[in-house]
Amino acid sequence: MTVPAIRVTGVTKQYGALKALAGVDLEIGQGEFFGLLGPNGAGKTTLISALAGLVRPDSGTLEVMGHDVVGDYRNARRALGVVPQELVFDPFFTVREALRLQSGYFGIRDNDDWIDEILESLDLTAKAGANMRMLSGGMKRRVLVAQALVHRPPVIVLDEPTAGVDVELRQGLWQFVRKLNRDGHTIVLTTHYLEEAETLCGRIAMLKAGRIVALDSTANLLARFTTHSLRVRLAAPLRDPALSVTPDEEGWLEFGFERFEEVEGVLARLRAAGAEIAEMHLGEPDLEKVFIGVMHAA
Amino acid sequence: MSGFKTLLYKEVWRFWKVSFQTVGAPVLTSLLYLLIFSHVLDRHVTVYGEIGYTSFLIPGLVMMSVLQNAFANSSSSLIQSKITGNIVFVLLPPISYREFYAAYVLASVFRGVFVGAGVAIAGLFFAELPLKAPLWILAFAILGGGLLGSLGVVAGIWAEKFDQLAGFQNFLIMPLTMLSGVFYSIHSLPEFWQGVSHFNPFFYMIDGFRYGFFGQSDVSPWRSLTVVVACFAAVAALTLNMLSRGYKLRG
Numbered sequence: 201m202t203v204p205a206i207r208v209t210g211v212t213k214q215y216g217a218l219k220a221l222a223g224v225d226l227e228i229g230q231g232e233f234f235g236l237l238g239p240n241g242a243g244k245t246t247l248i249s250a251l252a253g254l255v256r257p258d259s260g261t262l263e264v265m266g267h268d269v270v271g272d273y274r275n276a277r278r279a280l281g282v283v284p285q286e287l288v289f290d291p292f293f294t295v296r297e298a299l300r301l302q303s304g305y306f307g308i309r310d311n312d313d314w315i316d317e318i319l320e321s322l323d324l325t326a327k328a329g330a331n332m333r334m335l336s337g338g339m340k341r342r343v344l345v346a347q348a349l350v351h352r353p354p355v356i357v358l359d360e361p362t363a364g365v366d367v368e369l370r371q372g373l374w375q376f377v378r379k380l381n382r383d384g385h386t387i388v389l390t391t392h393y394l395e396e397a398e399t400l401c402g403r404i405a406m407l408k409a410g411r412i413v414a415l416d417s418t419a420n421l422l423a424r425f426t427t428h429s430l431r432v433r434l435a436a437p438l439r440d441p442a443l444s445v446t447p448d449e450e451g452w453l454e455f456g457f458e459r460f461e462e463v464e465g466v467l468a469r470l471r472a473a474g475a476e477i478a479e480m481h482l483g484e485p486d487l488e489k490v491f492i493g494v495m496h497a498a
Numbered sequence: 499m500s501g502f503k504t505l506l507y508k509e510v511w512r513f514w515k516v517s518f519q520t521v522g523a524p525v526l527t528s529l530l531y532l533l534i535f536s537h538v539l540d541r542h543v544t545v546y547g548e549i550g551y552t553s554f555l556i557p558g559l560v561m562m563s564v565l566q567n568a569f570a571n572s573s574s575s576l577i578q579s580k581i582t583g584n585i586v587f588v589l590l591p592p593i594s595y596r597e598f599y600a601a602y603v604l605a606s607v608f609r610g611v612f613v614g615a616g617v618a619i620a621g622l623f624f625a626e627l628p629l630k631a632p633l634w635i636l637a638f639a640i641l642g643g644g645l646l647g648s649l650g651v652v653a654g655i656w657a658e659k660f661d662q663l664a665g666f667q668n669f670l671i672m673p674l675t676m677l678s679g680v681f682y683s684i685h686s687l688p689e690f691w692q693g694v695s696h697f698n699p700f701f702y703m704i705d706g707f708r709y710g711f712f713g714q715s716d717v718s719p720w721r722s723l724t725v726v727v728a729c730f731a732a733v734a735a736l737t738l739n740m741l742s743r744g745y746k747l748r749g
Contacts, residue, residue, distance in 0.1 A: 215749075252590055255749045274592035282590055288583035292512050298587075304504025305591035347587065 211260030509605030568610030576654025606647025635710030
C-alpha cells in the first residue's frame with residue numbers, strides 16, 4: 201500500500217484566545233492536485249506551516265510521505281517543497297547563488313544541471329546572474345517556486361502563489377505546476393482565486409475557523425452545492441405568480457435547474473405568461489457559490 | 499555538502515560580500531581609538547611596569563573587535579532574516595537546531611577573528627607587540643568570539659525590531675566591553691571598581707587574551723579561562739534550549 205503524500209491527524213493549534221486549528225484530519229494521496237480553500241484567518245497557512253515544521257502544533261500529528269514532521273523531520277522536509285505566501289528573498293545573493301545555497305541546505309552538491317532546468321522552465325535563465333533585489337515581484341515569485349524545487353520534493357505546497365501576480369505569469373505558473381503534477385508530484389494549493397482551484401484541483405478541502413467544513417472532489421462539490429442557472433431580463437415588467445420567481449432590482453429573473461432539458465420548460469412558461477425576453481444568460485455551477493454556501497452553512 | 503556546511507558558508511559569504519562595512523569599518527574604528535589614545539597617553543602611561551600604553555592597548559582593541567564583530571554577525575544576520583522573512587529558507591530544510599547553532603556561531607567566530615587580525619596587523623604600525631603565549635591568544639579569541647556569537651544568536655532571535663537589538667548592543671554589550679579593561683589595567687582603578695570588574699565576564703576575556711601577548715595579566719589566565727568557558731557553556735545551553743523549543747522561530 202502506498203503511503204499518502206500528506207496525513208494530518210487531529211491537529212490543533214492555539215494562539216492566545218485564537219484557535220487557528222481546531223482539530224484537523226486530512227489525507228492527501230500521492231499524485232493529487234489538492235486545493236485548500238477558506239477565508240482569511242481560516243487556518244490554511246497555519247496548517248501548511250505545521251506541515252513544513254515552521255509551526256509546532258499543540259496536539260496531533262502530521263506526516264509527509266509517511267515521515268512524521270517532528271519525529272522524522274529530516275525525511276519529512278526532504279519530501280516537501282514549500283512556496284511561501286510572502287514574497288521573501290535574501291538581498292545578498294543572485295538568483296543562481298540563492299538556488300545553490302538552497303540546494304546545499306538540503307545536502308545536495310553540484311546541483312547546477314537541475315537548477316538550469318528549473319530556471320529554464322520558469323523562464324528565469326536570463327536572470328540567473330541578477331541580484332534578487334533587482335527582480336520584479338513576479339520574478340521573485342518564480343524564484344520562490346524554483347527554491348522550493350531544488351531538492352526535487354515529491355510533495356509541493358504553494359501558499360497563495362498567484363496573489364498579486366499578473367495574468368501572463370499566472371498562466372505560465374499554472375502550466376508549469378500542472379506539468380509537475382503530471383510528472384507525479386503531489387500538489388497542494390491554497391488560493392483566493394476560486395476559478396483557479398476549480399480548474400486545477402481534483403479535490404478540495406474548505407477550512408473555516410480552523411476546521412475542515414467540506415472535503416470532496418471538485419466535481420462532487422460543484423454538483424452537491426450548485427445548479428445551472430438561467431437568468432433572463434424581460435423587455436417589460438411582468439408579474440405572473442405562475443413563474444414563482446420575482447425579478448431583482450435590475451429586472452433579472454433567475455431559474456435554477458439540474459439538467460439542460462429543463463431549460464425548454466422554463467422558456468415555455470415564460471412564453472405562456474406573454475413575456476418578451478430582452479437578455480438571457482446561462483450560468484454554470486461555480487465554486488464561488490459552493491464556497492459561499494459552505495461558509496454560510498458551517 | 500551538508501546543510502550545516504552550506505549554512506556556515508552562507509553566513510561567512512554574507513559578511514564577506516559586504517566586507518567594506520563588516521570588516522573595513524570596524525578596523526578603521528579601532529585604528530582611530532589607537533591613534534587618539536596612543537598619541538595622548540603613550541608618553542604618560544606605562545602598564546605592568548615597563549609596557550608602553552600603545553602596546554598595552556592593542557590587544558585590548560583587538561579583543562574588543564573580536565567580541566563586537568562576533569556579536570554583530572549572528573545578531574544582525576538573524577534579525578535581518580527574521581524581519582525580511584527569508585529565515586524560512588533555513589527553517590524549511592532538514593537542518594537540526596544544533597547545526598543551526600554551530601553554523602551561526604562559527605561564522606561569528608570567523609568574522610570576529612578576521613576583524614581582530616586586521617586590527618592587530620594595523621596595530622603593528624604603531625607599536626611592537628610581543629607574543630609570549632600564542633595559544634592563549636588563540637584560545638581566548640575563539641572562546642570569546644564563540645561566547646559573543648552565541649549571545650548574538652540569543653539577541654537576534656529575541657529581538658523583534660532593530661531598535662531592540664540596538665538596545666541589547668548599546669546597553670549590555672557596549673558597557674560591558676568598555677568597562678572590561680580594554681583601555682586600562684583594572685589595577686589602576688579604585689578598589690571598589692576593581693571588585694566590580696571581577697563580575698564582568700568581558701574583563702576575563704580581555705585579560706586572558708592580553709596574557710598571551712605579555713605573559714602578564716591582572717588575574718591568572720587559568721582563572722580567566724575557567725570563567726570564560728563557564729560563561730560560554732551557560733550561554734550555549736541557553737541558546738540551544740531556545741533553538742530546540744523553536745522560540746520565536748517556529749511558532
